[in-house]
Amino acid sequence: MASDLRPPEHQVAGHRASADKLGPLVDGEGLFYKPLQAGERGEHEAAFYAAFTAHPAVPPRVRGAFFPRFHGTRLLPAPASPGGAPYPHIVLDDLLAGLQSPCVADVKIGACTWPPRSPDPYVAKCLAKDRETTSALLGFRVSGVRVVDARDGDVWRPDRSELKGMDAAGVHRVLRRYVSTCGGSGDGLDCALAAAVYGGEGGVLAQLRELKAWFEVQTLYHFYSASILFGYDANAAAAAAASSSSAPGGVRVKLVDFAHVDDGEGVIDHNFLGGLCSLIKFIGDIVAEVTEKASNIVYLQMSHIKRHQMERKSQVFERGNFTELPVT
Ligand SMILES: O=P(O)(O)O[C@@H]1[C@@H](OP(=O)(O)O)[C@H](OP(=O)(O)O)[C@H](O)[C@H](OP(=O)(O)O)[C@H]1OP(=O)(O)O
Numbered sequence: 001m002a003s004d005l006r007p008p009e010h011q012v013a014g015h016r017a018s019a020d021k022l023g024p025l026v027d028g029e030g031l032f033y034k035p036l037q038a039g040e041r042g043e044h045e046a047a048f049y050a051a052f053t054a055h056p057a058v059p060p061r062v063r064g065a066f067f068p069r070f071h072g073t074r075l076l077p078a079p080a081s082p083g084g085a086p087y088p089h090i091v092l093d094d095l096l097a098g099l100q101s102p103c104v105a106d107v108k109i110g111a112c113t114w115p116p117r118s119p120d121p122y123v124a125k126c127l128a129k130d131r132e133t134t135s136a137l138l139g140f141r142v143s144g145v146r147v148v149d150a151r152d153g154d155v156w157r158p159d160r161s162e163l164k165g166m167d168a169a170g171v172h173r174v175l176r177r178y179v180s181t182c183g184g185s186g187d188g189l190d191c192a193l194a195a196a197v198y199g200g201e202g203g204v205l206a207q208l209r210e211l212k213a214w215f216e217v218q219t220l221y222h223f224y225s226a227s228i229l230f231g232y233d234a235n236a237a238a239a240a241a242a243s244s245s246s247a248p249g250g251v252r253v254k255l256v257d258f259a260h261v262d263d264g265e266g267v268i269d270h271n272f273l274g275g276l277c278s279l280i281k282f283i284g285d286i287v288a289e290v291t292e293k294a295s296n297i298v299y300l301q302m303s304h305i306k307r308h309q310m311e312r313k314s315q316v317f318e319r320g321n322f323t324e325l326p327v328t
């Protein structure tokens, strides 16, 4: 294990490490360490990972493509732990490892973020947050986002309160901004990376649809309050967009945060599935928007060429010269 443990630079939501608070750490060699949450939550999350990793009914493709690999739990030195004692951490793959300029979004899925049988005060707290944010309305909320502009390295990272106050239009805008190379307001968003990041074979939309196919049938778990973490590399995406190639490779769509996962009891996770469908619709609309724009441009270019040819033809006719025109 590398000794150089540090808080992840690109964490966009959740509890953060500080001098007096426990929070996740990364080792820079591909591992992410999440301290066990207080009470039974931490044990619950670790138990979920252990069971999920070994569950024979979970398709290996789903496990490998959409979940961080679980490497067990480990005691780590933790000055911020109670009494400064070593503290247990869940060891996972660092989902952003290998990305030079990571653009990250954490989208908490589900209109309802508390599991059944939660204590009333916790239900009241979550319900208030679900209503105040877009969770209740859209079935998901954007909990955190970080976008790097490949041109100048500028980072856009709205604070929690800004994200919490966002309405549906704000969500649409933030999902467009996640794939834009410029900031600004109004039409300042160019969605220049949408085709490369959201579209194409390995893009976000295709991955979300594959994930949805599993959620349409799986009845093992109910993923309350879990998030989908998106990640891509700003430079790779900009290069892919410049060469008009789709998905730059390494576009990541992963589930995280399993502190509130419940037994599925043979019933599909309609809460997660509904939110996922809603998210797919938002992203699908952005892909459709840019595809339409691109085909309009091609159409305009084609009709410009056609008009040019027609004009030349009529000039030739006017001059009484009927020899075949060269193609221009
Ligand atoms: O403690 P809070 O009020 O900031 O709420 C946490 C949430 O922050 P938010 O207010 O939505 O930005 C926090 O949300 P994010 O991960 O930041 O989206 C978690 O939902 C956290 O619950 P847990 O880690 O899953 O047990 C939430 O903790 P609990 O409400 O479950 O204690």
Ligand SMILES: Nc1ncnc2c1ncn2[C@@H]1O[C@H](COP(=O)(O)OP(=O)(O)O)[C@@H](O)[C@H]1O
Binding pocket: 008, 010, 011, 012, 013, 014, 015, 016, 024, 032, 034, 068, 092, 093, 094, 095, 096, 104, 106, 144, 227, 229, 256, 257, 258, 259
């Ligand atoms: N395996 C991981 N690899 C990289 N980053 C992660 C990983 N898991 C979580 N994160 C980062 O940490 C944040 C919080 O994670 P989460 O599990 O939701 O913590 P919490 O329980 O404190 O809400 C995520 O938004 C993401 O930025």
